[in-house]
Amino acid sequence: MSEEEEEIRIGVFVCHCGSNIGGYIDCKSIAEWAKSLPHVVFTQDNLYTCSETGLAQIKKGVNENNLNRVIVASCTPRTHEPLFRSCIQEEGVNPYLFNFVNIRDQNTWVHQKEPEKAFEKAKELIAMGVAKAAKLEPLEKIIVDTTPTALVIGAGVAGITAALSMANQGFETHLVEKEAEIGGKLNILDKLYPTNQDASELLKSLKKRVNDNTNLTVYTSASVKSIEGFIGNFEIEIEQNGNVKELTIGVIIVAVGASLFTPTGLFNYDGQKRITQAELETLLKNNQVESSNVVMIQCVGSRIEERKYCSSVCCMVALKNALEIKERNPKANVTILFRDLYTPGTYYEDYYRRAREAGVIFIEYAPEKMPIVEDNQVRVHNEYLGQDILIPYDLVVLSTPLVSNEDNKDIAQMLKVPLEENGFFLEAHVKLRPMDFATDGVYICGSAKWPVDITESIAQGYAAASRASTIISHSTLEVEGATSSLPEYNRNLCTGCEVCITVCPYKAISKDENDEILIQQVLCKGCGVCGATCTNHAIVIRHFTDDQILSEILAFGGQYDGV
Amino acid sequence: MTQTETKTESEEWTPKIIAFLCNWCSYAGADLAGVSRIQYPPNIRIVRVPCSGRVSPFFIIKSLMDGWDGVVISGCHPGDCHYISGNLVARRRFGIIRDVLEFFGIEPGRVNFMWASAAEGERFAVLIRKATKIIKELGPIKKF
Ligand SMILES: Cc1cc2nc3c(=O)[nH]c(=O)nc-3n(C[C@H](O)[C@H](O)[C@H](O)COP(=O)(O)OP(=O)(O)OC[C@H]3O[C@@H](n4cnc5c(N)ncnc54)[C@H](O)[C@@H]3O)c2cc1C
Numbered sequence: 001m002s003e004e005e006e007e008i009r010i011g012v013f014v015c016h017c018g019s020n021i022g023g024y025i026d027c028k029s030i031a032e033w034a035k036s037l038p039h040v041v042f043t044q045d046n047l048y049t050c051s052e053t054g055l056a057q058i059k060k061g062v063n064e065n066n067l068n069r070v071i072v073a074s075c076t077p078r079t080h081e082p083l084f085r086s087c088i089q090e091e092g093v094n095p096y097l098f099n100f101v102n103i104r105d106q107n108t109w110v111h112q113k114e115p116e117k118a119f120e121k122a123k124e125l126i127a128m129g130v131a132k133a134a135k136l137e138p139l140e141k142i143i144v145d146t147t148p149t150a151l152v153i154g155a156g157v158a159g160i161t162a163a164l165s166m167a168n169q170g171f172e173t174h175l176v177e178k179e180a181e182i183g184g185k186l187n188i189l190d191k192l193y194p195t196n197q198d199a200s201e202l203l204k205s206l207k208k209r210v211n212d213n214t215n216l217t218v219y220t221s222a223s224v225k226s227i228e229g230f231i232g233n234f235e236i237e238i239e240q241n242g243n244v245k246e247l248t249i250g251v252i253i254v255a256v257g258a259s260l261f262t263p264t265g266l267f268n269y270d271g272q273k274r275i276t277q278a279e280l281e282t283l284l285k286n287n288q289v290e291s292s293n294v295v296m297i298q299c300v301g302s303r304i305e306e307r308k309y310c311s312s313v314c315c316m317v318a319l320k321n322a323l324e325i326k327e328r329n330p331k332a333n334v335t336i337l338f339r340d341l342y343t344p345g346t347y348y349e350d351y352y353r354r355a356r357e358a359g360v361i362f363i364e365y366a367p368e369k370m371p372i373v374e375d376n377q378v379r380v381h382n383e384y385l386g387q388d389i390l391i392p393y394d395l396v397v398l399s400t401p402l403v404s405n406e407d408n409k410d411i412a413q414m415l416k417v418p419l420e421e422n423g424f425f426l427e428a429h430v431k432l433r434p435m436d437f438a439t440d441g442v443y444i445c446g447s448a449k450w451p452v453d454i455t456e457s458i459a460q461g462y463a464a465a466s467r468a469s470t471i472i473s474h475s476t477l478e479v480e481g482a483t484s485s486l487p488e489y490n491r492n493l494c495t496g497c498e499v500c501i502t503v504c505p506y507k508a509i510s511k512d513e514n515d516e517i518l519i520q521q522v523l524c525k526g527c528g529v530c531g532a533t534c535t536n537h538a539i540v541i542r543h544f545t546d547d548q549i550l551s552e553i554l555a556f557g558g559q560y561d562g563v
Numbered sequence: 564m565t566q567t568e569t570k571t572e573s574e575e576w577t578p579k580i581i582a583f584l585c586n587w588c589s590y591a592g593a594d595l596a597g598v599s600r601i602q603y604p605p606n607i608r609i610v611r612v613p614c615s616g617r618v619s620p621f622f623i624i625k626s627l628m629d630g631w632d633g634v635v636i637s638g639c640h641p642g643d644c645h646y647i648s649g650n651l652v653a654r655r656r657f658g659i660i661r662d663v664l665e666f667f668g669i670e671p672g673r674v675n676f677m678w679a680s681a682a683e684g685e686r687f688a689v690l691i692r693k694a695t696k697i698i699k700e701l702g703p704i705k706k707f
């Protein structure tokens with residue numbers, strides 16, 4: 001591209017997103033209207049701009065009209081910006097000359113009952129987007145070296161699977177476990193659905209593979225103390241027995257699992273005669289179940305106002321343990337009180353069928369009429385009979401949910417990743433990036449994300465490892481080019497006040513030997529705090545420059561005048 | 564400005580609000596409100612910024628001078644900023660700017676600083692409803 005002023009030629013593509021946008025506002029007329037905006041030389045509406053056809057239309061639009069700025073008005077940049085950026089890059093347009101206008105997640109979806117207003121809003125947002133696009137500048141990504149090492153936090157079945165997979169691909173892998181033993185819940189479980197394999201057997205074979213692997217280092221009774229740095233080059237401190245070990249790590253996988261819920265105060269829980277499924281597993285493991293009248297209660301502490309989610313494993317756990325009790329003592333009476341029974345998939349329904357055949361009794365209860373656990377009997381209201389049923393027991397087993405770990409917050413803070421409302425880790429996107437965090441180079445698997453069983457934990461362990469290896473299987477990687485800079489032409493504006501040095505969270509700014517401000521591009525993450533603090537506007541935040549943001553502000557009151 | 568004034572006469576006046584949202588928490592929270600179909604007033608126009616710490620006082624003053632009736636700045640909760648501490652710098656900055664605005668005779672309620680995480684679609688909508696109500700009650704911005 002020549003250094004001279006190039007004519008700005010903007011193309012605007014308005015996406016219907018099926019009926020998600022097109023069902024509320026008239027995308028065709030918006031595209032037509034956008035032609036009137038400054039610098040816009042081409043517009044088009046597409047049924048799905050992100051589809052094969054849509055992308056081909058963008059490419060055609062770019063080529064036939066010599067577009068050097070492209071705008072897509074559609075869903076959200078958080079999921080689709082990379083796609084459109086690479087699309088225009090393939091046509092020789094710098095990816096930073098793409099601008100996204102969000103007219104779905106932040107418009108049609110939140111103003112469904114006010115389509116006329118959503119229509120006006122979409123136009124204004126596009127006007128703002130066009131104004132910014134005109135000011136965009138091409139940028140180059142920065143190339144950094146990567147360290148081919150991985151850190152896995154948490155050695156349950158998910159973490160072990162991920163760590164083994166990384167190590168087997170030849171990466172130096174570090175597995176940190178806070179307990180004295182690896183294995184997580186496998187340590188407390190008896191048999192495992194859907195194969196009825198002994199948990200101890202699975203654990204033994206996993207431990208052997210861990211021990212035999214020379215690329216894998218395990219730290220038990222250990223914790224991650226601090227995490228600094230960025231993708232490809234995290235600086236980690238691991239603490240074990242009071243010693244601190246420092247490591248440089250390329251990628252991080254979070255596999256801290258979930259915690260057991262203690263149902264204190266619920267259904268007269270006492271840990272003796274009225275226990276949880278987890279406690280029952282231990283009894284079964286040690287052959288200590290002698291009860292002949294067992295009542296299990298499902299959804300204890302889950303699917304309620306304060307904990308709305310379904311813990312996903314408890315139905316199967318109850319069926320598994322009910323069958324196990326029946327097998328050991330066919331004369332035992334086992335009753336399962338449930339709200340709904342979920343046994344999805346090809347194997348799981350079979351457990352339900354077998355449990356019925358074995359004589360396990362199922363009684364539905366309604367959340368408005370909770371069962372009452374009395375001293376030696378459980379009272380449950382049956383809607384069909386219109387009366388209470390009394391079931392004698394010598395053991396009550398409560399199916400309680402997996403809940404998030406209390407210390408998730410600490411890990412989330414170190415990694416700068418979010419938690420969802422129940423305290424589980426929140427992935428970047430549930431469908432498009434299910435194993436990734438929004439923070440580059442950090443991945444998630446297993447029940448740390450939400451309750452899942454072992455089969456799913458293993459699948460997720462592999463998935464996270466394969467995502468992570470895409471980063472460190474290359475010796476370099478590209479990082480964001482949208483960083484801050486002190487351009488030559490602004491040097492004279494700098495008064496040397498050093499406020500930028502104090503506010504920079506990454507210590508990316510310093511003074512060189514000539515007492516001049518120096519910004520280290522690789523360390524800079526582009527937050528823009530220095531630029532916003534610089535009293536003389538000397539620092540430029542690339543891709544979010546003062547000029548670009550002002551153009552958005554002014555598009556409303558300035559150039560843009562209403563229709 | 565002309566637009567807002569003419570509207571006062573014809574239909575019920577509603578404010579124009581510019582919302583600077585950090586990319587990592589609040590912008591994602593606003594998306595989540597959409598994914599969850601949580602409805603809120605159509606008065607805000609969102610400007611995506613990397614971090615709430617990117618929002619300079621200059622943007623806020625410019626917005627109000629340019630005829631926006633109110634400004635929202637939303638970032639990650641304290642401790643959750645994607646850039647460690649950008650939001651804390653922002654918080655300090657906005658403590659000051661509200662005072663300055665008041666000194667110039669601009670109601671501090673026109674500038675609303677808030678936190679909303681990527682998981683808080685509902686909270687985002689609630690805060691936007693609240694900010695819209697406050698700014699609406701203040702009426703159209705005076706030219707200055
Ligand atoms: C009673 C019960 C019965 C079950 N039965 C079955 C079954 O039959 N079949 C089945 O498929 N599933 C079953 N499950 C589900 C199964 O337990 C989970 O799917 C599995 O444990 C998930 O593995 P994970 O690695 O995600 O988590 P976990 O097993 O919880 O492992 C997480 C590990 O991370 C460690 N950790 C936590 N925080 C940190 C930290 N900050 N730093 C370092 N390490 C940390 C923990 O100590 C733990 O070792 C059952 C669950 C329960 C509660």
Ligand code: FES
Pocket residue numbers: 585586587588589613614615616637638639643644645646649650
């Ligand atoms: S990234 Fe959200 S406030 Fe800094």
